[in-house]
Amino acid sequence: MIDVAFHSVTKRFPPHIVANDGVSFEIERGTVHALLGENGAGKSTLMNILYGLLQPDEGEILVRGKPQKISSPREAIALGIGMVHQHFRLVNTHTVCENVILGLRSTSFFFPAEKVRSRVHALSERYGLRVDPDARIWQLSAGEKQKVEILKVLYREASILILDEPTAVLTPQEVEELFRTMRAMKEEGKTCIFITHKLNEVMEIADRVTVMRQGKVVDTFSPTSTSPEELAEMMVGKKVVSVVPKRSVSSKAVLELKGVWAMGDKDLPALLDVSLTVREGEIVGVAGVAGNGQKELAEVIVGLRRVQRGHIFLDGRDVTLLSPRDIASLGVAYVPEERSIGLVGEMSVAENLMLRGYAEPPFSQGFWVDWNKVEAYSEHLIARYDIHPPLSEMPVRLLSGGNRQRVILARELERKPKLVVAANPTAGLDVQGVEAIHELLVRAQEEGAGVLLISGDLDELLKLSNRIVVLFRGEVMGEREKVQWTEEDRHSIGLVMGGIRI
């Protein structure tokens, strides 16, 4: 039984973009169907068409065998199609129940609290979506909020669920929970369309996978007949060579934190007695669910946040009280989590590449800036770091996420740093973008820099790190060092991320 069929669906965004180009494939009832592709491959556009947010220029969509013109999400919901968006659409100050029924037409004037509660409760039991129906949204973790989003869709009796990159915000344990829920829905005969660019997730959960590239369908098949490497190649269009980080490290410490305490933005302690060492040529991964002190850790090291107690040493020198500029000039590169802080969007690529060196020779003797030299230097970096489009004058806000990140890394790494502090450097990038950033980090490592890699993506940390520590509620936990990481490490680090001491 075919639930959804796309027949040569084409969607153009004039003047130049063809987001979907003759897309045809079928989705069977009661399966998990993965939609795999790089950023800009057209996955989200296609799903927005199915959910009634966009109209196709050509082609048709068949739902349960009947051609349908879906012109709004309301019509999609009437057809039993529900979507769980990547960014949550919940009212923070309302309870779970209130959010679930928000926007339902059939709701009576007086809040039918008991009825809703019992149905929400029944649905949570049935699909393993455990969440307190009376909790307010702001009290929930990202994983729980996602459960509410799924409950919303199930409450509307959707039989076709679109999940847009649902694992991006989850811990490994939460991902497992989500997959259990998806399997339960499958057993009930529901269809899940799962948008992702993570290969191992496709291998684990999907019955069928459709790979998209540049708006076209590459192929639809069963993932059991393939390997992650093959999937990556189909998705990118060429062979993806993964970097291999250096496995041996020197014993000389570059960065040492000794008993560091610091406050968060809300004046509550965010770092509690953190001690940490990064050695020359070592990549130290900091794992943890976002909001456990990662941001504060990075800011304390680069001098943006005051240390309340404790000391930070760089190459044996106490830098605890130095300014951000002094710390940077001692050889600390920083890739901040928010790219808007690392770059000035309105300024050109050349000017952004200059943000660290504008006042120093050879570009300036202090007063005038020699923009001819800056221009030449910028052309050089654009070529060396493969920044696209190769235009020095282009405002950086017009670059793609991956290229913006390259501008930051080019600026920071070109100064031959002793220490690189990188916070979620690959967040939101596609496979090729991620590989490029990993390559640059490993290059810095090979040149002898210590790298502190803070990331919410455990796979990334397992791939690159010589050592991994977990931050939980501002404390360092579960530090371990390995040459090769196993599935078992992955599991136990995941548990520590959830606050379980081993």
Add this chain to the structure above:
Amino acid sequence: MQFRVEPSLQSKASSIFLLSLLSIVLAFLGSSVIFVFYRVSPWEAYLTFFHGAFGSWYALSETFKRAIPLLLVGVGLSLAFRAQVLNIGAEGQILLGAIAATWVALFSGVPSSFMLPGMFFLGFLAGAIWALVPAVLKIRFAVNEVLTSLMLNYVASNLVLYLIGGPWKGKGVRGFTYTDTFPEAGWLGTIGTSRVPYFTLLVGVVVAVAGYFFLKKTALGFELRVVGSSPETARLLGISEGKITLLVMFLSGGLAGFAGVGEVAGIHHLLRHPSHISLGYGYTAIIVAWLARANPLATILTAFLFGALISGGDALKVSLGIPFQVVSVLNGLILFFLISTELLSRYRIVWGSSRGGGAIEP
């Protein structure tokens, strides 16, 4: 006919220029309603207006006379606005410059060869220090500089009123409230028989060019732009926001003070009622800087334009008996249309049928 609105990748200088022109035209059209209410044909009003602004040598000199303070203040405000420091207090800073100049001319007893340099030097300093008050309050206590700089305008205005009615009231002026006339050593030379002082005109053009190169070519100008575009990045780089705030307030206040000296030394030759010293130049210069998109070089053009607006407005008042406030309405309308067309410089309109609501971007 249907149309779509699409984000435009780059806001080009030419499109900004055309949109600014469009705003001015729309403001003129909008103000025609008021002319009709005054039983004046809008066409006659426009003709009178243009004649009063450009129609004769006298008209042109009046336009230049108004453009000079707008240029000096506009360049300073451009620098401040680039750094996202909103100095709304130029009006008061102009008055402080005028007060300092008056003190030098009438009460300091300096030798006459030092009189003009002393007036400009102290006038600049007085305006700058007046502007540093909101700057320090902003840096030290995070007080919004819009409020404090605006409030100081009223303080400055009342200070002038107190001086001209009290301790500095002229001996030979009988019932009027203004000071004695400056000695001639404190008068600025003018171009020919016109009332356009050439010194301040020259300085205005020079600072506009200098401001442009300062922003574009110097390390400090670069820091200023970083602070203005992204304060967080500036923090990360260790650029002191406080230092930049002090700098732009000092410069914009100083230039306003300088303009105030130009008004009393070049035109009035005495200190008089605040509304006569400055015809709201400190406020109009905000629009001048805005219309120039905070580009000091472009303020040469916009200051001239607003100079024309004021002298054309004078002509309206004199020839057609329309209150001067109508010109304020015109100013307001121009600002209104400028802000609304701002959006259009970031987007463009594509005419043609939009098949099935394609306005949503991927």
